[in-house]
Structure formats: C-alpha cells, structure tokens
Amino acid sequence: MTDLAPTREHAELAASVRNLLERRSDSQAVRRAIEQPAGFDPELWATLCDQIGVAALAIPEERGGAGFSLVETYVVLEELGRALTPSPLLASVVACAALLHPRSSSLSKGPDPLERIAAGTVATLAWSGVTGPADAAVGVTWSDGALTGSVSPVLHGDTAEILLVVGQHDEGLGLFSVDPAATGLTRTRVPGMDPTLTFAHIELDNVKAETITLDASELLATVHRVGTLATAALQVGCAQRGLDMTVDYTKQREQFGRPIGSFQALKHRMADLLVQVQMSRSAAWAAVQAAVEGAANAERLAAAAGSYCAEAAMAVAAETVQLHGGIAITWEHDAHLVLKRAQALNQLFGLPHQQRAALIP
Structure with a gap:
C-alpha cells in the first residue's frame, strides 16, 4: 500500500471540504436541508460537485470523471460525516462501483450514466445488500426483459435520476437499469431514524429494464465492499463529531466550581473515545488502501473496518x-x-456481527 497515512493532498482536500461545510452546512443549515424535498440541500450538493468535484473523484477521466480513486472519496465522506451533512454521495458511490465493475456493460440508450453521476446526477442501487449482508435475499425477479418485485429501503430511491436494480433470474443475479419514469414503477419515501439519510420503498410491476450484466455475483461482492468502506468513512466522521462536541462541552460545563472536563473520571472516558475514533480511522484507511491496491486481504480488512467503525x-x-x-x-x-x-x-x-462472520475462514 502506498499511502499508510493521508498525504498532504488528502489533507488539503479534507480542508477544502471542511471549510465549505463550515460555511454552508452548520447546525441550522443541516436542519433546513432535512426539510428539502430531496432530503438534502441541492445547492450545496451542486457546489460540492462543481467546485470540488466530489461525485467525480473515483470515476476515470475517460468516463467524465476526475480520475482519482476511492481514497479521495473516503476523505470527502469523512468530512461529510463529521458535519452530519445530508448528501446523496454514499448512494452515488455505490452505484458507481457497480457501473465501473468489469462485468458491467455500457448502456445502449442515452448518455453514459457515469458522466451524469460525475456531474452531480443522483444515482442509487436498489439491492437488499445495501441494508444487509452481501448474500441477502433478493426480492426482485427478472424475466423477459422486465423486473417484478420490491426492494426496501433504498438510499435516495424516491429521487434518484439513475436507478440500478438487482434482480434474480434462472441463472443467478443480474444488474439492470430502470427508467425512473417507467410504467409500473412505484417509489415511496419511507421514514427512518436518521433524518439526514433518505430511504424509499421501490415496487416494480413488470417494469421494462435494460440489462447491464446477467452475472452480477462478483460485481455485487465488490459493491458491498465499497459500500462498507464508504459507510465506514461516514462513521469515522460521525464519531469525530461526537468526540469534538463532547470535549468542547466538558470544557464549558461547570460543576462544583470547575469544568467537568477537569474531572479525572471524565478525562478517562474521553480518552477512551479518542482511542476508538483513531483506531476506526486507521482501520478504515488501511481497508480503503487495500481495496485501491487490490491487496489479497482487501475483503478481510473491509469487513474488519466495517465491524469496528460501526461499533x-x-x-x-x-x-x-x-x-x-x-x-x-x-x-x-x-x-x-x-x-x-x-x-x-x-x-x-x-x-457488525455479520461483518465479523466474514472474517471466519
């Protein structure tokens, strides 16, 4: 692995994203974004895509992207996690991983979806593995060029303009592209615990679909690994935000005439939190590097990072x-x-326990 620690370029990218989010995604802005029809601030998302190119980072230049890697995307996601910013980046990263896999064929209709994603168009993957293990049962079937069934919950499933669906067929699992305006497709937003993440229930009733691949097993394993690492980045950022808030608060809150942060028992608890945050960041960074380098242990490192970062x-x-x-x-x-x-x-x-199960030979 080439970068055992973030480089100066990674630090500069993180600083650029953080500076923008400090101006445009503070506590009140997050609450306003939650109330937006899309579940996020479209103007902030456009700025992130236009000025920093967050959606294009992991897409090759020949497909309209910036030609970087999942590492740079991880850096951005951690900052989005730290700011608790509602954003469709996670959904688009997962969809990109599916479209970039060697098993995926180019779509015959319309512009290259990767070019659209790089420009900021929201994409999502309707697959039970997004909210479960990689071998989760698939509730959609494909036959005679059409999909029937349902999948829920789907990240940004009600608003995504590029919709990929995993379907079961006689020979295994396939990946298909569906027109969001197709006849027989119903997309309904579903409530969730976290108001900064948007999910939907998708129902398909004999919906015409274009085949991307009919042999998606290996592709989906890769997508699940990429999704695990992208989620770990958000988790690291979320944990850092919690730690920062707690340290700041204990410096200000006084009890018995002194800041509660000066009490040894609380110092120890916050030191333990710091250890967990730093170990999470190290585990996630190592796993992302292994995935980019194609290391033999990439799958195991991703599972370890997914388990540890979540807990x-x-x-x-x-x-x-x-x-x-x-x-x-x-x-x-x-x-x-x-x-x-x-x-x-x-x-x-x-x-986490399902991720750990993947570590058992």
Missing part, C-alpha cells in the same frame, strides 16, 4: 449523549443527530 460510532454517540446530560435529548442540540446517524449507518451493508 465505535455507536459507542461514541452513546457517550456523547451521556456526557452532555439532559441537553443532549433536546431537538435544538446536535447530539441526537449524532446518535441517530450512528444508529442508521450501523444498519448499512451488514451489522
């Missing part, structure tokens, strides 16, 4: 609420957003 984010979020006290359960404070984000991300791409 660390949950633990940090719980301590964030506990150490803030009563103010943490008020709507006005951001602690509940940290907790809800950690809980929601924990459900994506397999629960």
Whole structure:
C-alpha cells in the first residue's frame, strides 16, 4: 500500500471540504436541508460537485470523471460525516462501483450514466445488500426483459435520476437499469431514524429494464465492499463529531466550581473515545488502501473496518449523549443527530456481527 497515512493532498482536500461545510452546512443549515424535498440541500450538493468535484473523484477521466480513486472519496465522506451533512454521495458511490465493475456493460440508450453521476446526477442501487449482508435475499425477479418485485429501503430511491436494480433470474443475479419514469414503477419515501439519510420503498410491476450484466455475483461482492468502506468513512466522521462536541462541552460545563472536563473520571472516558475514533480511522484507511491496491486481504480488512467503525460510532454517540446530560435529548442540540446517524449507518451493508462472520475462514 502506498499511502499508510493521508498525504498532504488528502489533507488539503479534507480542508477544502471542511471549510465549505463550515460555511454552508452548520447546525441550522443541516436542519433546513432535512426539510428539502430531496432530503438534502441541492445547492450545496451542486457546489460540492462543481467546485470540488466530489461525485467525480473515483470515476476515470475517460468516463467524465476526475480520475482519482476511492481514497479521495473516503476523505470527502469523512468530512461529510463529521458535519452530519445530508448528501446523496454514499448512494452515488455505490452505484458507481457497480457501473465501473468489469462485468458491467455500457448502456445502449442515452448518455453514459457515469458522466451524469460525475456531474452531480443522483444515482442509487436498489439491492437488499445495501441494508444487509452481501448474500441477502433478493426480492426482485427478472424475466423477459422486465423486473417484478420490491426492494426496501433504498438510499435516495424516491429521487434518484439513475436507478440500478438487482434482480434474480434462472441463472443467478443480474444488474439492470430502470427508467425512473417507467410504467409500473412505484417509489415511496419511507421514514427512518436518521433524518439526514433518505430511504424509499421501490415496487416494480413488470417494469421494462435494460440489462447491464446477467452475472452480477462478483460485481455485487465488490459493491458491498465499497459500500462498507464508504459507510465506514461516514462513521469515522460521525464519531469525530461526537468526540469534538463532547470535549468542547466538558470544557464549558461547570460543576462544583470547575469544568467537568477537569474531572479525572471524565478525562478517562474521553480518552477512551479518542482511542476508538483513531483506531476506526486507521482501520478504515488501511481497508480503503487495500481495496485501491487490490491487496489479497482487501475483503478481510473491509469487513474488519466495517465491524469496528460501526461499533465505535455507536459507542461514541452513546457517550456523547451521556456526557452532555439532559441537553443532549433536546431537538435544538446536535447530539441526537449524532446518535441517530450512528444508529442508521450501523444498519448499512451488514451489522457488525455479520461483518465479523466474514472474517471466519
């Protein structure tokens, strides 16, 4: 692996994203974005795509992208996680991983979807593996060029302009492209615990679909690994936000005439949180590097990172609420957003115990 630690270029990319989010995605802006019809701020998303190119980072230049890798996308996702910014980037990254796989064939109709994604068009993958293990049962079947069945929940499934669907057929699993305006397709937003993540229920009734590949097993394993790493980046950022908030609060909150952060017992608890955040970041970074380099242990490192980052984010979020006290359960404070984000991300791409099961030979 070439970059055992983030390079100066990675730090500069992170700083650029962080500076933008500090101006455009503070606590009040996040709450306004939640109320948007799309579930995120389209103007901020356009700025992220136009000025920084976040959606194009992992797409090759010949397909309209910036020609970087999943590493740079990880850097951006961690900053989005730290700011708790509602964003369709996770959904688009997963869809890109499917379209970039060698098994995927180019679509015959319309412009290259990767060019559209690079420009900021929202894409998503309707597959049960997004909210479960890679071998989760598929509830959609493909026959005679059409898809029938349902899948839920789907990230940004109600608003995505590029819709990919995994379907079962006689020979296995296939990947298909569906026109979001197709006859027989119903997309319904479903409520979730985390208001900063948007999900939908998708129903398909004999919906015409264009085949991308009829042999998607290897493709879906890769997509699941990429999704696990992208989610881990958001979890690391979420945990960092919880730690930062807690440290700042304990410096200000006084009890018995002194800041509660000066009490040794609380110092130890926050030191434990720091260890979990740093170990999460190290595990995720190593796994992303292994995936980009095609290392033999990439799958195992991804599973380890997925398991550890999920549990660390949950633990940090719980301590964030506990150490803030009563103010943490008020709507006005951001602690509940940290907790809800950690809980929601924990459900994506397999629960921690399912990730650990993948480590067993």
